Amino acid sequence: MKYSFKIFSIFGIPVELHISFLVLMLLIYIIALFNLIPSVNILTAVLITLIFATVVIHELSHSYIAKRYGIKIQxxxxxxxxxxxxxxxxxKEPAxxxxxxxxxxxxNLIIAVITFAILIIFGTFLSAILSGALYYFTVVNLLLGLFNLLPxxxxxxxxxxxxxxxxxxxxxxATKLAATIGKQFAIIMAVIGVFFNFLLILVAIFVYLGAEGEYRSVVVSTLLGDEKVKDIMTSDVHTLNPDNSVQETLKIMFREKHMGYPITEDGKLIGIITFHDVSKIPENNRDMLIKEIMSTEMIISDPNENLVETIGKLNRNNIGxxxxxxxxxxxxxISKTDITKILDKKEPKLD
Ligand SMILES: [Zn+2]
Structure with missing residues (x-):
């Protein structure tokens, strides 16, 4: 990820802090130290630091087990x-x-139990600040642990x-069922959020989209696993000539109902023109040639490319x-529509 800085390494796993997190922490400490906002005191700053520590422990635990299974942790x-x-x-091994x-x-739950036990046993010997911090640490770990267990x-x-x-x-x-349950949870969470806490609505949206996203990515990687571009691409490609005018191109696009065309010269691809490119040209200027406005920086595919990779390229570059x-x-x-059609056909129905 861009703009993140390594702060330390543990079990051979680098732990990085994103700049937004760093700025936020600094800001909170400055506000607390200089008393800029009365309700933000040093205890708030300590609490934020404890949340940070909790998140690190949480992620490290995932990574540590994953590493033991031989999964590489970047x-x-x-x-x-x-x-x-x-x-x-x-x-894709459930165990x-x-x-x-x-x-x-x-x-997180184990830590919550330990810190709670320390509080109960040694509470009377601890200073107010230390027992306050321990108390918060217990609560934060308990909440984070339980919240993450929501299905x-x-x-x-x-x-x-x-x-x-x-x-x-x-x-x-299994993914479809889990995602459906997740979305229902999100809806319930959003309804509760309307009455009690608006922050919960944000979390609900995050969960809803996350559930759908996880399902889509599993569908794509599983169903398109061994399909190649050459299996579904259109071989009968309509191409345009660099000397076609914008006016002609628009006519062809409306007639053939295609939104984009490769442009070739002597059989070689030299550019791409889309409806978006030509529709930007004002009407009095449409005798302009498309070679002047075509995009020459092309992202291309290969007949033997795996469709998972192709759909990744299309999505990353937001092209059709x-x-x-x-x-x-x-x-x-090869178009996104071609791939979506295959997915729709192969997708299992829940019954
Ligand atoms: Zn987690």
Whole structure:
């Protein structure tokens, strides 16, 4: 992730702080030290630091177990909204996923029990600040542990539920069911949020989108696993000539109902033109040639490219289609619609 700084390394895993987190912490400490906002005192700053420590422990626990299964951990990045363990994809083995997902919340619950025990046993010997901090640390760990156990993606509970289901049914169905349960949870959370706490509505939206996103990515990676571009691309490609005018191009687009065309010269691809490009040209200027406005920086695909990779390219660059090139020649075109159609056909129905 951009703009994050390594603060330390543990078990060979670098822990990085994102700049937004750093700025936030500094700000809170400055506000507390100089008494800029009466309600933010040094205890608030300490509390924020404790939350930070809690999140680190949580993420480290996931990473530690994952590492024991031989999964590579790139790093842990801490953001104001929580931590992210950047690891390579967890193998679709429910038993492993279950343990990796459980590790985070369980570590927080164990800490909560320990700090609570210390408070009960030694509470009377501790200074007010120290027992205050211990008390907060207990509460933060308890809340973080329990909250993450809610059975909703992208929280750990969603993964635990999916792993539990995946031992009893196929992986996609298990994900679909877990995502559906997650979304229902999100809706309930949002309704509760309307009455009690608006922050809960934000969390609900995050959970709802997370559940859907997790399901989509599993569907894509599982169903498109061994499909290649050449299996579904359109080989009969309509191309345009660089000397076509904007006016002509618009006419062709309306007639053929395609939103984008490759532009070739002597069989070689030299650019791409989309409806978006031509519709920007004012009406009195439409005798302009498309070679003047085509995009020449092209993202291309290969007939042997895996469709998972192709859909990644389309999404990352927010484009609808890619020219398919083999040995420098344009051999086809692949669009997001083509891939979506395949997905719709293959997607299992829940019954
Ligand atoms: Zn977690």
């Amino acid at each position: 790093r842990i990045v801490l953001l104001p909204i929580g931590g992210i363990s950047e690891m390579e994809e967890i193998p 492993k996923e279950l343990r990796i997902a459980l590790a985070g919340p369980v570590s 909703a993606f992208p929280m750990d509970g969603g993964r635990i539920l999916r792993a539990f289901l995946a031992e009893r049914m196929d992986f996609i169905k 289609r890619l020219p398919v090139i083999e040995n420098g020649e344009l051999v086809g075109i």
